[in-house]
Structures are given as C-alpha cells and as structure tokens.
Amino acid sequence: MNVEQAAAAILHTIHADTRPDADPPAQRLVNECAHATSAAGTSLTWSVTHSAPLTIAATEGTGHALELIGFILGEGPQISCAETNRIVLRPHLGDSNTEWPGFTPEALHVGVKAAFAFPLRLGAISLGALTLYRNHPGTLSEDHLTTVLAYAAAATALLLDKSATETLHGDTIDVLPPILEDPFTLQADVHQATGMLSAQLKTDLGTALSLLRAHAYSNTKPLTSVARAVIARKLFITWDTSNFQSPDGTENS
Amino acid sequence: MTRETRLAEVFITLADTLTDTFDATDLLHYLADACVELLGIDAAGIMLSDLRGGLKLAASSSEKIRNLELFELQINEGPCLDSFHTGQPVLNVTIGEAREKWPQFEAVAAASGVKATHALPLRHRGNIIGAINLCSEHTTLLTEPDIALGQALADMATISLLQNRGNTEQAVLADQLQAALNNRVLIEQAKGILAEHAKITPDTAFDLIRDHARTNHNRLLHDAENIINGTLHLHPTTHHPKTLNP
Numbered sequence: 001m002n003v004e005q006a007a008a009a010i011l012h013t014i015h016a017d018t019r020p021d022a023d024p025p026a027q028r029l030v031n032e033c034a035h036a037t038s039a040a041g042t043s044l045t046w047s048v049t050h051s052a053p054l055t056i057a058a059t060e061g062t063g064h065a066l067e068l069i070g071f072i073l074g075e076g077p078q079i080s081c082a083e084t085n086r087i088v089l090r091p092h093l094g095d096s097n098t099e100w101p102g103f104t105p106e107a108l109h110v111g112v113k114a115a116f117a118f119p120l121r122l123g124a125i126s127l128g129a130l131t132l133y134r135n136h137p138g139t140l141s142e143d144h145l146t147t148v149l150a151y152a153a154a155a156t157a158l159l160l161d162k163s164a165t166e167t168l169h170g171d172t173i174d175v176l177p178p179i180l181e182d183p184f185t186l187q188a189d190v191h192q193a194t195g196m197l198s199a200q201l202k203t204d205l206g207t208a209l210s211l212l213r214a215h216a217y218s219n220t221k222p223l224t225s226v227a228r229a230v231i232a233r234k235l236f237i238t239w240d241t242s243n244f245q246s247p248d249g250t251e252n253s
Numbered sequence: 254m255t256r257e258t259r260l261a262e263v264f265i266t267l268a269d270t271l272t273d274t275f276d277a278t279d280l281l282h283y284l285a286d287a288c289v290e291l292l293g294i295d296a297a298g299i300m301l302s303d304l305r306g307g308l309k310l311a312a313s314s315s316e317k318i319r320n321l322e323l324f325e326l327q328i329n330e331g332p333c334l335d336s337f338h339t340g341q342p343v344l345n346v347t348i349g350e351a352r353e354k355w356p357q358f359e360a361v362a363a364a365s366g367v368k369a370t371h372a373l374p375l376r377h378r379g380n381i382i383g384a385i386n387l388c389s390e391h392t393t394l395l396t397e398p399d400i401a402l403g404q405a406l407a408d409m410a411t412i413s414l415l416q417n418r419g420n421t422e423q424a425v426l427a428d429q430l431q432a433a434l435n436n437r438v439l440i441e442q443a444k445g446i447l448a449e450h451a452k453i454t455p456d457t458a459f460d461l462i463r464d465h466a467r468t469n470h471n472r473l474l475h476d477a478e479n480i481i482n483g484t485l486h487l488h489p490t491t492h493h494p495k496t497l498n499p
Contacts, residue, residue: 001305001306002308087425123441124439124442146304149304149431150305188310188323196455199449205442231445
C-alpha cells in the first residue's frame, strides 16, 4: 500500500464513526497514530501564518501535556517543525538542552526520551505538524516511519478541511465533505488552478483551494474538471458564485 | 566547450549540492536537463519514492513529459514504474514494443510523439528511491556509452540528494524526498499565480520562471516562493518571447 492508499484508509476509518458521542476525526487520528507507532503520545498542531499554533487534538496524558508546554513556552518539536516545514527528528532528546531549553527538561520530566515531528503542508500552504513522543530513545523503525508518513498525509487532509470550514461562511454550505484521499495526490491542475484563483481573488492559496473545492461540490463536478476550466479561463470563480462571503464579510462579485 | 569539459562541469554541479544556493528541486531539474543535453534524448522526467512503494513526480524537463509521467502514475503502468519496481534499467523500448508491455501508456506516449522510451533506477545503498524516464522523439536508440553515462548521472544525483545531511537514516531520506515532492506542488501553485498575473498559460509560466532562475543564477524554488509571496513579478514581454495574448 503506498502513502495515498494508506492515508485514504486512515481517513475512511476516522470519518466512519458518525455517532454524536464519537471522538472527532482529529482525536481519532492522533489516538490511532499513537497506537500504530507505539508512541507515548501524539499531537496535531494547527499553525497558520501570523497566528500562534493551536492544538487540534492530542492523546490523553503525554500528548496533551507536551502540547500545553509547547504552547506556553512557544518552543518544541511541533513549533520548530511548523516553522521550518521540515521533518524534526530528535531520537535522543536528553542529549542536548540548547535547542528547546524550556521544553526539553519538561519533556524529560514526564518521561519522554524521543520526539519526531512531521510537517503538514501542500506546496506553499503550511498547515501545522503531527508530533510523536516516545518514552524510549532511538530512531523510528522503517515500519513506524512509513506509518507516520501515512498519518501525516491524512492529517494534512484534515487540516485542509478545517481551513476550508474556517474560510467558508456562506449560506449554502458550511462544511465541505471531507477529503478522503492524500491531498498530495491532487493533480497538478488543481495546484495550478489554486494559484490562478488566489491571484484573481487576491487571497491566500489555502482560501483559493477551499473555494475551488466549494465550487466543485456545489456544482457536483469533479475537482479536476473545475480546475481545468479555471486554467482554460472558461470559468471564473468569485466569492459570490461560490455562495460564500469574503473573510471581511463583504460580498464580492 | 568540448564534451569532456561539459561533462566535468555537469558532474561537478551534480556533486556540489552542499551549498545554500542549490536544493533538491534544482538538483532534479538539473539532472533532467543534463540527460536531455548529454544523452541525445528529447525529454526526461524524474519520479521519487514515497517510501511505501508508491512513486510521485518530482521534476521534468518539459511539460509534455510531465503530463506523460502523471498519466503513467495514474494508470500505474510504464517504464518508470517497471524500473522502480525491479531496480533495473528499462532500455530502448520502441513504441511498437511498448504497445505489448504497457498498452495504455503507449497510446498516450505515441500521441505525444514519443518513438522510444527508457528508464533508469535511482539507487542508493540497496534502496531504490525513484526512477528517471527518458523519451526520444526519434527511433535512434541509446548506445552502451549513453546508458552508462545516464546511469552515472542518475547515481551522482542520487548520492547528492541523500548526502545533504550526511545521514542515511530512513527518516532523513523521507525528509529529503518529501521536501522535493512538496516543492513540486509549490512550483505548480507559483505557475498558476504567474499565469494569472501575466495572462499566459501555466506551461509558459513555468518556462518564464525557469529562464529567470537560470539567467539570475537563482534557485527555482526561491523564485517560485517569491512569486507566491508577491515579491517577484515576471513579465513575458521582457523575459520571454512566448505569450498567449500578445
């Protein structure tokens, strides 16, 4: 199973339980990721430009504790990862105190010996990080690594959904159907159309992608065919035609 | 410049990735261009492993091969996939032979003018981390020296790609591969933004970005990022002859 298939399987599983008292998908994702990788804790951090990182979900105990410490101190693997957009690997957390002088002693105090954080991004759209904590030092096994990569792809899809929900405040659609595949596999057309639309509407890439998805959904068309129409300049999506208001609340047409 | 001097220059460039001014995306595009220039082929595309047995497109020398490679991934058949899965080169497959091996791939390859296709694995210490696809628009086949040179270029680029951190840990490999693949998405987004601003197609936008990066010795990624953050504005009339709406 390649990453997109594995990510799709994870997304289907975490969205499957729709009972009112079920854990939200993000919580299920961190729980299952911790279980699948023998981690002491995992967390999902949402970090968009110009605002403080937010915890979307964390496992009880270690995951929660370290998210809180990271949030208070403004440092830690999840913060470094979201800032640099690169994988952060600290298999021996106790070896150095200089990188996160406040965070590391706190992590060691709760028994964490290794931390691994994976960036969640789609091109220039930065979304946050998925972080794993372990009570024993050492590198991730190949098995656990490929498992985390699939969870990170699934988490990226979840955060894109979250961004879309925050973007779209229209009358017709509040929530898009969740992405049920690795968003990375979206065709090149979709990424190009995202860029074009962001330039047309003078908005960021994440918002442009949400609008593309909304237009496809409300017109029951595949995302790629909407993207191709945008690239061919046969379709001009506006805030208005997507039935959404711009973020400042005014109707643009 | 003699061919020998040019070869030395290419190998030095492929080896010299430990500088701030060159990254994985540039390296892979450079490799694709070097193959076209030195092997007498018409297009080259590079796919990288997702470390779970899947492949993703990382770089290509032209838009035509980009579309062919994306199609290959979609239908899950073709020379790159064979080379990646076996770890062996796939050589001198003419379009007639391709029909039997990969019927869907052949139909699209033939329609885009490809007459012969080849693929070389990207190998690193027993790991196959991807493959490079080479396409010819004429029936001249690759010679033994061409093949040896192609594999040497691919090996050199692979070593460069993975030695950046002097670490062969699998997670470090994952970081490099994922960054290269993510940069590909970022470049697509930048192409869209420039296409809109300059009223050109995304394909022409890519040529424009690449020409600008080459002329100014910038990283392709650097220029793409600056187009996205609005600090770089390119105009087809001043930098590039091809426009959609002159």
